[in-house]
Amino acid sequence: MDITIHATFLPHTDPDASLAFYRDLLGWEVRADVGKGAMRWITVAPAGAVSSVVLEPPAMADGLTDAQRTVISEMISNGSYAFINLACPDVDKAFDELQAGGADVVQEPTDQPWGVRDCVFRDPAGNTVRIQQA
Secondary structure, eight states: OOOOOEEEEEEEEEEHHIIIIIISSSSOOOEEEEEEEEEEEEEEEEEOSEEEEEEEOOSSSSSSOOOHHHHHHHHHTTTOOOEEEEEOOOHHHHHHHHHTOOOOOEEEEOOTTTTTTEEEEEOOTOOEEEEEEE
């Protein structure tokens, strides 16, 4: 089979703050921005990438109860709901640039026992963004 990743979804709680993080700080391009206000679906990706990330309003699935939406919101805010694992050639340089840009640092660059060097941030919604050295 010839199957690739087209898009993955991360919740956003503030579309403009998410744009500032993914577009302005990470330098990704905006491929689509649909909707208005807090009800926006924003597709972003590194330039030239085949796959993309869709930043979406949280808890939009049909059939969720108010209690479930509350739990999802709580999980998003504490960073336990969604995450993305990215890679770059120089994780220390990326860390310095993101930290200087005001990104929420969770973990400074660290050599992990499983053989990668990585760092961790949270995006404006609280999603965990792990960046490892490629």
